[in-house]
Amino acid sequence: MSTKAFIFDLNGTMIDDMHFHLKIWHDVLTNDLGAKLTLEETRSHMYGKNDELLARVFGEGHFTPEEVAEISLRKEDKYQEAFKPHLDLLPGLFDFLEEAHQHGIRLAIGSAAIPYNIDFVLDNLNIRHYFKVIVSAHDVLQSKPHPEVFAKAAELLGVPAHNCTVFEDAPKGVEAADKAGMQTVVVTTMHTPEEFNNRANILMYTKDYRNPLLKELLLG
Structure with missing residues (x-):
């Protein structure tokens, strides 16, 4: 064989963590970064790399690579804190x-x-x-x-x-x-x-x- x-x-x-990613991304995008997105709109952007998601929402070049890295790490820290008990x-x-x-x-x-x-x-x-x-x-x-x-x-x-x-x-x-x-x-x-x-x-x-x-x- x-x-x-x-x-x-x-x-x-x-x-089974995608609902946690969705909730955290929605919080970061809307409350931290000011995007006016519904939960379902956030869900539609959730594929690919974090920098690609941010570019889809805010446009290419809106954030510097350093800002993208900081936003990404902040989001993942929030996700890990929320999801670890589960x-x-x-x-x-x-x-x-x-x-x-x-x-x-x-x-x-x-x-x-x-x-x-x-x-x-x-x-x-x-x-x-x-x-x-x-x-x-x-x-x-x-x-x-x-x-x-x-x-x-x-x-x-x-x-x-x-x-x-x-x-x-x-x-x-x-x-x-x-x-x-x-x-x-x-x-x-x-x-x-x-x-x-x-x-x-x-x-x-x-x-x-x-x-x-x-x-x-x-x-x-």
């Missing part, structure tokens, strides 16, 4: 990671999160040892829906794209996986199946990792 790999997005895919893997994920490891499946993270937030999850939950490869926002030039993050993860794992399965919670992430030539499992923590427009690379939808159908991915 060919070597297989699972590539995981982080936020909303491994942990930090946990989605139900069934720890066992799924262990079973994948036992089956010789290579594991990676491909996320638009900055290393600060990836470390927050991996180290507090003691799961770093499962992931041979971590591709963060700092490791790519193009954000999802560009396929760079997943293509780079596959390359570093040494696994062809067609043998990689991506776990994602967002439509733009699924689109990125499709462009990379990878099948996708959609975790419905933040988005409904209707938001994914029946994209052809979707294997299944699941609310967590207790779904018995996931066993087939381990054995297939």
Whole structure:
């Protein structure tokens, strides 16, 4: 059997935290920075890197790189403080990671999160040892829906794209996986199946990792 790999997005895919990111971003954008956005408008901007989100809301060049870095860190500090009491893997994920490891499946993270937030999850939950490869926002030039993050993860794992399965919670992430030539499992923590427009690379939808159908991915 060919070597297989699972590539995981982080936020909303491994942990159910997107509602915290939404609340904190809305607070920072509206109360700290003066943007007049509804909660739903804020939600529509929540993809890609933090600097890209700020550029979408305020325009390119509105903030200096130093200001972007300061705003981003302030936002992530607020997020980590609010979410840490709730930090946990989605139900069934720890066992799924262990079973994948036992089956010789290579594991990676491909996320638009900055290393600060990836470390927050991996180290507090003691799961770093499962992931041979971590591709963060700092490791790519193009954000999802560009396929760079997943293509780079596959390359570093040494696994062809067609043998990689991506776990994602967002439509733009699924689109990125499709462009990379990878099948996708959609975790419905933040988005409904209707938001994914029946994209052809979707294997299944699941609310967590207790779904018995996931066993087939381990054995297939």
